[in-house]
Amino acid sequence: MGNERLTRRLFSAAAYGTGGLLGLSASVYGLLKTEARLARRTIGYADDRVPDATGWYGRGRPGPAIKMVLLGDSSAAGYGVPTVEETPGAIIGSSLAAQADRRVHLGVFSKVGAQSGDLAGQIDQALPTEPDAAMILIGANDVTHGVPIGVAVRLLEEAVRRLVDAGVAVVVGTCPDLGTVQPIPQPLRFGARVWSRRLAAAQTIAVVEAGGRSVSLGSILGPEFEAAPAMLFGPDRYHPSAAGYEAMAGVLVPSILAALGLEPEDEGEPLALRGEGVLPIRFAAHEASRTPGTELGGTEVAGSHQGAAGRWVLLMRRRRPAMGDAESPHPEEGATAG
Secondary structure, three states: OOHHHHHHHHHHHHHHOOOOOOOOOHHHHHHHHHHHHHHHHHHOOOOOOOOOOOEEEOOOOOOOOEEEEEEEOHHHHOOOOOOHHHOHHHHHHHHHHHHHOOOEEEEEOOOOOOOHHHHHHHHHHHHHHOOOEEEEEOOHHHHHOOOOHHHHHHHHHHHHHHHHHOOOEEEEEOOOOHHHOOOOOOOHHHHHHHHHHHHHHHHHHHHHHOOOEEEOOHHHHOHHHHHOHHHHEOOOOOOEOHHHHHHHHHHHHHHHHHHOOOOOHHHOOOOHHHOOEEEEHHHHHHHHHHOOOOEEEEOOEOOEOEEOOEEEEEEEOOOOOOOOOOOOOEOOOOOOOO
């Protein structure tokens, strides 16, 4: 089957199907599995030997301390960087401590290669630490392994709802745009782009419905990274570099602060000049998929969560903070902690 025809079939299945690649013929599905296997061989199989960012940040800052957990896949674990200070955990923990002027304990439970189905086990480990907030980064491996969108989204929604029911503020970074990963060959790369964007939009709706906040992360592997791959991609051309993880953290930290009620005073209300405001969830999810860094969270209009077009959400495009140098985690809170 020619690439042009296969691309049309891919687009159709990704745009309209909800059962993974089940809408494709056996021959097309076989070709995609072969290309996916070749892509993973080119990219390389990651292991879980990554620097562990678990520990205390902001040592000496006043209390009460913020307890946070990081869940998800290799983008949360920080695969591809050699030092702990370059991991997203250390960058987020350090920045959160600086922005909130609080001590922060970060627990990293994310795993390289994790899919949405692995979140339940990670939450089993995380909840006994009694976190105030959870950051979830998941979705890319669901796409590359052909997990049906409906299945992946249901598992994520269950994870978010479980955390919210336990009193945890949840922020989810949605699936990045995989269409910029050069080792993935065409036409699989085109299908991965459509698939990952569709998954991100579906994740957004599920997260908000479950009581969490979503942040679109197309910029991780989107136009910003495509324009500067040598600087923002790591050596395997698949995972972010240290600069890439820092860019990601700059998008996520403001939403974590907001989820904890610690955002700056001038960030509390939507600003029309930045395109912020209240929208029905499906319109907002579409807008978020087009604009990386967009945060969505549930809200009320005239005392109601629902309107004629569905649930009301607050769309925010928060300013990225100045990112200072990340510190290494301390295993203990220290004598200065109160």
